Amino acid sequence: MGLSKTEKFTAHQNELAVMSKALGHPARIAILDYLLKANSCICGDIVGELGLAQATVSQHLKELKNLGIIKGNIEGTSTCYCIDEVKWEAISTTFSKFFAQRAACADGCC
Numbered sequence: 001m002g003l004s005k006t007e008k009f010t011a012h013q014n015e016l017a018v019m020s021k022a023l024g025h026p027a028r029i030a031i032l033d034y035l036l037k038a039n040s041c042i043c044g045d046i047v048g049e050l051g052l053a054q055a056t057v058s059q060h061l062k063e064l065k066n067l068g069i070i071k072g073n074i075e076g077t078s079t080c081y082c083i084d085e086v087k088w089e090a091i092s093t094t095f096s097k098f099f100a101q102r103a104a105c106a107d108g109c110c
Helices: 009-021 024-039 045-051 054-067 085-100
Strands: 069-073 079-081
Touching: 009 024, 009 054, 009 085, 024 045, 024 054, 024 069, 024 079, 045 054, 045 079, 054 069
Parallel strands: none
Antiparallel strands: 069 079
């Protein structure tokens, strides 16, 4: 596989790509949906909710945590995860600004 050559793109384009990649798996979206509804939970709850293996859920949680959209606190032998509200808002704003851009087609071609 070739190099992505990220240096050829703007910081904003690279930032959107990283966020998109982290959010680009349905299991991660399901995890976020669950956390939004539950406000917080332990990893075992997520495994039970999604019906995926513990290792699979842990890997997806790791990706979401690397993005910063979730945070986790260790409580005994479990980790309690929740949405990081500041990062959630920042990501929401970034995508909103991106999607608010529109190309004007002067001759009505589109």
